[in-house]
Amino acid sequence: MIAFAARRLGWALVTAFIASIVAFLLFWTIPNVDPSYFLGGAEHGTDATRAQATEKYGLDDPLPVQYVRLMEAIFSGDVECFYGCGSLRSAFLEALPITFWLVGGAALIAIATGVALALVCVRYRGRWQDRVISTVATAAYSVPSLVLAALLWGFLAYKWRLFPEAGYVGLTENPLEWFWHLLLPWVAAALPFAGAYVQVVRASLLAAVDEEWVRTARAKGLPEKKVIRRHVLRNGLIAPANIWGLDFSHAFGGFALYVEVIFGVPGIGLLTSETLGSLDLPPIVGLAIYLALVVVLASAVVDVIVASLDPRIRRPGLPT
Amino acid sequence: MTTVATVSEPARSTSPGALALRRLRRDREALAFGVLLALVVVPLFAAPLYASHVAGTTPQENHLTDELVIDAKRMYVVSLDGVPIGPTWRRAYFVGADENGRDLMVRLLYGGRSSLLMGAGALGLTVLFAVPLALIAGYFRGRTDSVISRLLDLVWSFPALLVGFLLASAINLAGARIGPLTIEPGSKLIPVTVIGLVYVPYIARPLRGQVLALREQRFIEAARACGLGPVRVMASEMLPHLWTTILVLVPLLFSNAVVLESALSFLGAGVQSPEPSFGTLIAAGLNNVVLSPHLLLVPSIALVLLVLSLSGLAEGLRRALNPHGTPAVHLGRGQ
Numbered sequence: 332m333i334a335f336a337a338r339r340l341g342w343a344l345v346t347a348f349i350a351s352i353v354a355f356l357l358f359w360t361i362p363n364v365d366p367s368y369f370l371g372g373a374e375h376g377t378d379a380t381r382a383q384a385t386e387k388y389g390l391d392d393p394l395p396v397q398y399v400r401l402m403e404a405i406f407s408g409d410v411e412c413f414y415g416c417g418s419l420r421s422a423f424l425e426a427l428p429i430t431f432w433l434v435g436g437a438a439l440i441a442i443a444t445g446v447a448l449a450l451v452c453v454r455y456r457g458r459w460q461d462r463v464i465s466t467v468a469t470a471a472y473s474v475p476s477l478v479l480a481a482l483l484w485g486f487l488a489y490k491w492r493l494f495p496e497a498g499y500v501g502l503t504e505n506p507l508e509w510f511w512h513l514l515l516p517w518v519a520a521a522l523p524f525a526g527a528y529v530q531v532v533r534a535s536l537l538a539a540v541d542e543e544w545v546r547t548a549r550a551k552g553l554p555e556k557k558v559i560r561r562h563v564l565r566n567g568l569i570a571p572a573n574i575w576g577l578d579f580s581h582a583f584g585g586f587a588l589y590v591e592v593i594f595g596v597p598g599i600g601l602l603t604s605e606t607l608g609s610l611d612l613p614p615i616v617g618l619a620i621y622l623a624l625v626v627v628l629a630s631a632v633v634d635v636i637v638a639s640l641d642p643r644i645r646r647p648g649l650p651t
Numbered sequence: 652m653t654t655v656a657t658v659s660e661p662a663r664s665t666s667p668g669a670l671a672l673r674r675l676r677r678d679r680e681a682l683a684f685g686v687l688l689a690l691v692v693v694p695l696f697a698a699p700l701y702a703s704h705v706a707g708t709t710p711q712e713n714h715l716t717d718e719l720v721i722d723a724k725r726m727y728v729v730s731l732d733g734v735p736i737g738p739t740w741r742r743a744y745f746v747g748a749d750e751n752g753r754d755l756m757v758r759l760l761y762g763g764r765s766s767l768l769m770g771a772g773a774l775g776l777t778v779l780f781a782v783p784l785a786l787i788a789g790y791f792r793g794r795t796d797s798v799i800s801r802l803l804d805l806v807w808s809f810p811a812l813l814v815g816f817l818l819a820s821a822i823n824l825a826g827a828r829i830g831p832l833t834i835e836p837g838s839k840l841i842p843v844t845v846i847g848l849v850y851v852p853y854i855a856r857p858l859r860g861q862v863l864a865l866r867e868q869r870f871i872e873a874a875r876a877c878g879l880g881p882v883r884v885m886a887s888e889m890l891p892h893l894w895t896t897i898l899v900l901v902p903l904l905f906s907n908a909v910v911l912e913s914a915l916s917f918l919g920a921g922v923q924s925p926e927p928s929f930g931t932l933i934a935a936g937l938n939n940v941v942l943s944p945h946l947l948l949v950p951s952i953a954l955v956l957l958v959l960s961l962s963g964l965a966e967g968l969r970r971a972l973n974p975h976g977t978p979a980v981h982l983g984r985g986q
Contacts, residue, residue: 584813
């Protein structure tokens with residue numbers, strides 16, 4: 332188990348390292364962004380200021396040298412921005428827990444709803460309850476988070492002022508306000524996932540219900556509740572758990588981006604979108620690398636958790 | 652008593668494709684989604700016709716000072732305090748105008764059409780990359796496979812939206828030159844390329860697994876014993892077995908690609924602003940929702956209808972082609 336965890340984390344770090352090189356090359360080979368632009372005063376970017384900027388930021392150095400220098404700056408926390416910015420690392424660390432609450436809460440809502448409704452579907456397999464839930468789930472899955480977030484914010488928060496228009500309140504400061512600020516973002520993010528999870532979990536549970544061990548469990552006289560909880564759920568939730576893991580790690584660079592932009596939640600999504608808008612290359616690369624780290628670490632942690640539930644996954648070889 | 656089947660004529664076998672088609676024809680739910688999709692898509696492709704013959708304007712044409720006569724009442728397209736007209740349910744401004752007096756219906760149709768075309772282009776690109784990569788990785792195995800697989804894993808482990816956002820922002824700043832192909836900043840080819848590349852692992856990974864299994868089959872061995880080269884084996888022996896998977900995955904990813912494109916455009920990394928697309932229309936609608944809610948509602952409803960019909964039809968296709976499989980609903984929408 333520990334070997335698996337170590338291997339998984341190692342692979343995560345390799346992934347993040349490669350991603351950092353790609354991000355660096357992607358943005359460092361952009362010719363149009365000129366660090367001398369704001370050095371020249373009124374006449375932006377003269378030859379003299381360009382030379383000054385090249386000198387100051389060492390832009391003539393070989394790319395590997397610049398890469399190492401930038402990585403050092405990113406991890407020590409003081410990225411020197413071309414156009415000026417605060418400490419990127421502290422901004423990121425401040426925003427991260429907010430996004431974590433957003434993503435974690437949405438994941439919890441989506442998974443709980445998905446499993447609960449899927450259980451109802453399995454219980455009433457083929458009857459009208461099953462059909463209604465499946466249809467509603469398909470419909471929910473087809474409403475993109477983007478649209479849902481836009482509609483919820485546009486009407487409930489912005490037009491009718493029923494919910495806060497923007498911002499965030501810490502959980503420890505005021506739990507009620509915290510909940511109130513995150514409620515709509517949670518709903519917007521979770522609903523399509525819940526719809527998808529109902530279908531995925533339903534299919535997986537239906538496959539498990541027909542297994543022989545379930546019949547055996549019934550035959551030996553276990554109460555239905557125990558059969559479902561111990562035998563059907565335990566086996567039927569393994570495949571969905573892998574999907575949840577992937578979705579959870581992807582959420583940090585997925586719906587967090589636009590949900591936070593729309594609801595004005597000051598998490599890493601909003602930070603990313605603002606930073607990318609600034610066209611300031613060092614913090615953009617820095618942020619890309621921080622995000623890459625969060626995504627690969629989240630997915631590694633989730634994989635280790637899933638593997639601890641299912642010993643069959645802990646096979647040697649790189650996890651895929 | 653045993654019944655003996657009297658064989659008077661050779662049993663006619665039905666090809667898997669014909670079977671799938673029959674299942675699809677009998678699947679009322681899939682057919683309903685198909686009809687819905689047609690109802691959405693046909694008007695989108697008739698956008699220029701609608702613009703010139705019904706609405707009599709273009710997606711970019713401003714009508715800030717125009718007046719309309721509705722029920723013998725004269726109305727401004729954009730009122731003096733800047734509020735655009737809501738749905739008129741008439742030929743012009745069927746669902747209203749935007750703050751520049753542009754006909755929203757015309758913009759919506761044009762935007763939807765370009766979203767569809769971009770999704771199709773992106774998916775074409777994905778298949779173009781994913782199928783050869785999967786075939787090569789699965790066929791040659793060994794080092795080739797591990798290089799390709801690691802590469803796919805790398806892209807796959809990052810959310811499609813983030814990768815797309817970063818890539819599109821970078822290309823939007825500087826443009827890109829890929830061989831003879833040049834992509835200008837602000838071009839619609841940027842979201843197409845980015846989405847196309849991001850989705851490669853979602854098709855290549857399952858296909859690679861299938862190729863690995865196919866490779867061990869007798870008929871592949873026979874083909875190789877006959878002296879067929881790797882390319883011939885891959886193209887004429889393996890590829891026909893992969894179509895089912897491709898046909899199940901592509902429509903699903905297509906609906907996701909439309910959503911991803913609108914998210915990118917919403918964030919300003921896809922289609923650029925005056926150009927209509929679902930993302931830019933929703934972004935514009937958000938700013939004006941207080942006084943003109945139709946600007947937000949109309950593109951939102953249109954996008955939901957499109958995604959609903961696409962994913963419903965995709966799931967119907969899956970049921971027809973792979974009736975015993977699990978619903979493949981969840982495939983990196985980039986969320």
